[in-house]
Amino acid sequence: MAQRITEKISGKCVDDSDNSLFIWSNPILEDQKMNQISRCIMTVILLMCILSGCGSEIFKSGTETEKILKTQTEEIKDHYSYKMKEVWCTNGNKRIYGVLYLPERKGRVPLLIYSHGLSDTHAKGELYATSLAARGIAVYCFDFCGGSDESKSDGKVIDMSVMTEVSDLEAVLNSARKWNAIDKNKIVLAGFSQGGIVTAITAARCEENVAGIILESPAFLIPKEAHDLFETIADIPDEYYYHFLMVGKKYFEDIWDYDVYKEIGNYKKNVLLIHGEQDDSVDIIYSEYASEVYENVEFYRVKGAGHGVVNQMPEETMGYIFDYLHQIDIF
16 A cells, blocks of 8 residues: 655536636735746846856856756746636536636646535635646636535535535536546546545546545545434434534435445545544544555645644645645646
8 A cells, every 4th residue: 555644743517708707816926926036037147157157166067057947937837827717517407606717828727626515615615726726727616516505506405415416526527527728637636524525435436537636634424423323314304403504314314324435445546635633523533544445645644733724724735735736747
């Protein structure tokens, strides 16, 4: 089993009108651009010195000079403006709302599809979207049908379950593969909490179409919690208040006899698993077991972080994500 455990200390697609399309120059990048300009000026001065014959010791270090220039060029190319556009997908007779963050670069681009957690919306994936789009990777954040009371997608919460969300994600994935701007061979799925378990199941069922998966605090505990809450399937009520949301009987029935770990292990490609050690919503033990099930996994235990580790410690965790995407050749 290829596994690395690291402790950290510190779907038919319907577009809206063109009016929904606009350019967003990421304000976070402004200071970085100024620093890049300064570094470029210094590099030009350095080269002038080299070409004019001064600084013989620097000239002898030609390899180092090449490395500096290469790094600066890569830094400049690693930052893009991007467009945000509302994109609707369909799953059967239900419409799925989402926002596509599309970097302005030539050719088809990689895509990350973000799945939110229970009672969340597409907005939960904003950090992923802005960070990755600025580096040339498109991101699609969508609302699950009935995923929350604030969902812009069709459907009711009372009819939602992990398995209906798996169906939604499969529909989005199938649609995204047909988008002209997207490289269908470089589609990554990412999910937080319930979106994590949905992502893991979908990837196992659609492995050939998924280049990689990022699981943030995945809620692999849901099947067990169903049995902890109810002695038999007949005991499940028509409605139940579960983690701040009134869900229906279907929510628990759909996963009653389901072995999540048995299925997710069918995904053989590289997996990135991130979980906070102080997570009091989904105990890290569920990710620890998942790390033993996956054949190829990078598992990061983040000290001092609870549920929602990426938003709590963005610099560290996004670093793990960037490294992972480089490793699986998405960048």
